[in-house]
Every structure is written in C-alpha cells, then in structure tokens.
Amino acid sequence: MRRSINTALVCGLFLLPHLPAAAQSTPNPAMTAPDQVAWQLFIQANTRAGGSNSTFETWASDSDTFKPTPQFPTGATPPALRRPILPALAREGVQQSGGLLPALPPGIAQGATEETRHNKATFDFIVQNNLYKVSGLKAAFGKNLQFPIDSMEVKANWMAVSDIPAFTNNRVTLAQVPQLYHVNSSGGVQYAMVAMHVISKLVPNWTWATFEHKLNPARCDILGCKDAFGAQTAFVASNPVAGQGYPDCTKTQALTAMLANADIDPVYSNYCLKGSQTDFVDNVGLDIRVGNSVTEDTFVATASCMTCHGRAVFDKTGKPTSVAGFLSFTANGPIGPIGPLLPAWYWTFNSQPPIFEGKPGLSQLTTSADFVWSVPLCAIDDTQNPIPASNCAGK
Numbered sequence: 001m002r003r004s005i006n007t008a009l010v011c012g013l014f015l016l017p018h019l020p021a022a023a024q025s026t027p028n029p030a031m032t033a034p035d036q037v038a039w040q041l042f043i044q045a046n047t048r049a050g051g052s053n054s055t056f057e058t059w060a061s062d063s064d065t066f067k068p069t070p071q072f073p074t075g076a077t078p079p080a081l082r083r084p085i086l087p088a089l090a091r092e093g094v095q096q097s098g099g100l101l102p103a104l105p106p107g108i109a110q111g112a113t114e115e116t117r118h119n120k121a122t123f124d125f126i127v128q129n130n131l132y133k134v135s136g137l138k139a140a141f142g143k144n145l146q147f148p149i150d151s152m153e154v155k156a157n158w159m160a161v162s163d164i165p166a167f168t169n170n171r172v173t174l175a176q177v178p179q180l181y182h183v184n185s186s187g188g189v190q191y192a193m194v195a196m197h198v199i200s201k202l203v204p205n206w207t208w209a210t211f212e213h214k215l216n217p218a219r220c221d222i223l224g225c226k227d228a229f230g231a232q233t234a235f236v237a238s239n240p241v242a243g244q245g246y247p248d249c250t251k252t253q254a255l256t257a258m259l260a261n262a263d264i265d266p267v268y269s270n271y272c273l274k275g276s277q278t279d280f281v282d283n284v285g286l287d288i289r290v291g292n293s294v295t296e297d298t299f300v301a302t303a304s305c306m307t308c309h310g311r312a313v314f315d316k317t318g319k320p321t322s323v324a325g326f327l328s329f330t331a332n333g334p335i336g337p338i339g340p341l342l343p344a345w346y347w348t349f350n351s352q353p354p355i356f357e358g359k360p361g362l363s364q365l366t367t368s369a370d371f372v373w374s375v376p377l378c379a380i381d382d383t384q385n386p387i388p389a390s391n392c393a394g395k
C-alpha cells in the first residue's frame, strides 16, 4: 500500500493520497475507475479533523458563502441545516400542477435536513468571481466559468438521532445510533448523517457520486445500488416493494484496506456507495440515472446528477431562469431532467438542429455556473435594498 510521490504525480493523483498501489497506475481513474475514486473522495471529505469532526465540517456552508461578506470558517462548524430544498419544491410543484399534495416521504416526514459544504478552492472561486451575489452573476453573464481542479463539494443529509430507529424500521436502537452513524449536534439536537453527495473537479464536468447509510430503508429502491470497487456485490437490484431495506454493502478487501489506511472514524464503514456518474448517456444511447433515496426523494426514477446540475445557469439579470429549470411537475409527481444537455437551455436560435458554436442566429440565453447549483440558487440579491435572505439560508 506504499506509494511514491512520483507515481502519484505521473498518474495525476496528487489529490488522492490513499489509493492502493494497484490503482495508481490506472490511467484517468476518475473516468475509468469512478467508483474507486468516489470512495477516495468520500474518505478525503470525511478524514478526521479534530475531535469527532470530519474534514467536510471545516468547509464553508452555503450560509458561510452566500452572504454579504462571505467567510471561510477557521475550524469545524456544526451542521448548517436547512429544510431539503429539492423535495420541498417537488411537492409544492406537484400540488400546483393539480396533483394531490403527496404524502411526506418517510425521510422528510421524520425531519431529514440538509447542508452543502464547499472546500476552500470552491469557496475562493465563488468569492473571487463575485458569484455569491446577483450583481456578480450579472457581471459574469457570458463568461466561461470553470472551477479549479482541486474543487470539492458535498451535500449531506442529516436526521435527528431520535428519529433513526423508526426511520430504519427499528433495525437499530437509539443507543446504537452513535456507534453506527456519523453524529454531530446542531442547536442542542444530535443529528445522524444519512446521506452524502460528493463531487470533485478531477474531470471537466466534475466527478459525481452519492453515498447512503447502509440502513436507509429505500437505499437501492428503483435504480438499484452500483459499486464496482467497494462492494462485494457490485450490483444490488431494487426490491419489488419500496422502503424494506437492503443487506449490508459488505466491503471488498480493496476498500477495507483503503479505509484501514485512512485517518477516518470507523463509523464511516457503515456507509455504502449508491452509485457514481461519469456521463449523461451510455454507449448505446440510454440516459444515465443516479439518485439518492434521501436527497432525491420523490424523483429518484428521473434523477441524473449531471443533467440536472447542467441546468445550473443564470440569465443576464443574474437569476436562475426558472425554478422549474430543474424539475417539471405532473399531477403524478415531479420529473427531473435526464439525458444530454439541450442547446435550448442556454441559447435561443432560429434554425433546426444541429446547433453548434458560431451558427448564425444563435444568441446566449443563459450562462452555466459550471454545474454548481448553489451559485444561481443561493446567490443573495444585492440589487435589492435591504438584501433579502438567501434561498439557501439555514432553517
């Protein structure tokens, strides 16, 4: 498991200190071994950072970032919790489309909350380019925004520890929760982490991966669970009935070794990779789907990390084009965008496809925030006085 600095550099893995030796000679691991890189990044985000804190808890939350004077924290901070934005919008949208307000899905009914964290590279890019405020987005309209390659972001979902036994259909007792979950407290309440998205800029369109606690009752529902690196069973099919739970994602020797060599709390071995995504469509034209049973609750069947994040754009007024830019609503439920990015999301044009750079009649409608949704969604509107709270403020 020893590595030499030279090998790591040759392979472009300077961000990935814990990869086993064999993996280091893999060319382009983010594309050719995405599940392995997903675990590496998960370990990087969750490496111990003093006390019971993990590295991602030292990164800037949306509340640290999207405010008049953004500030990177000087140490670990408690979870910056808020209501989950996406599932809430999804429910409201379905109701407005004439559907019955869907019953609260179990995770949310039991108080799942979320937070987003940006590492220093990401935070600096947002601040230096004024992407935390609408005036800055107006000024950035038409630019080609590219986050630096050492960018990492996570979105974590938390649930009150006291709610975990019911959430897991009593597969765990209250006393067992701190032994099996990463736990932290916020506002005097103990929360357990149930889900985590991890993205990195190791490739131009980011690496995409999502993790779930092994006891999440809907973990592999609808899409199944896929982990070609870390799970002894690389593909677990969905149960026919939702919310019944799945067997543990028993770890391979390679992942067990990777975790053992890392400076990481052993509770993290109770999390499973649900799936990773490297492209919009596969090599036979089919749309690729990946979604988390907690974070993308209610629209897992039409979840594509990359397609929906490709819709993270703003127009010349510095605003996201519409909230429905990422979800459309039917009376039967919300639908997320999947498949390739469409030119109409970014351009107006007066001709039939193909649409390509420089085609006559093409005019820019929106600017891409390089897949980072919080930029258009959370930017504070400093063109108003007083400045209203960010859409992504804590609860």
Ligand code: HEC
Pocket (backbone or CB within 6 Å): 084, 085, 086, 116, 117, 153, 154, 155, 197, 198, 199, 208, 209, 210, 290, 291, 292, 296, 302, 303, 304, 305, 306, 308, 309, 326, 327, 336, 337, 371, 372, 373, 374, 375, 377
């Ligand atoms: C239907 C749209 C949609 C899908 C599908 C989706 N996301 Fe997001 N994501 C969002 C929006 C909107 C935000 C910002 C608001 C929030 O945090 O909820 C976000 C936030 C994030 C963040 C925080 C950084 C940022 O962009 O602001 C990460 C990391 C993230 N998502 C990863 C993922 C991963 C990994 C997947 C796939 C497993 C995924 N997302 C699927 C819409 C989506």
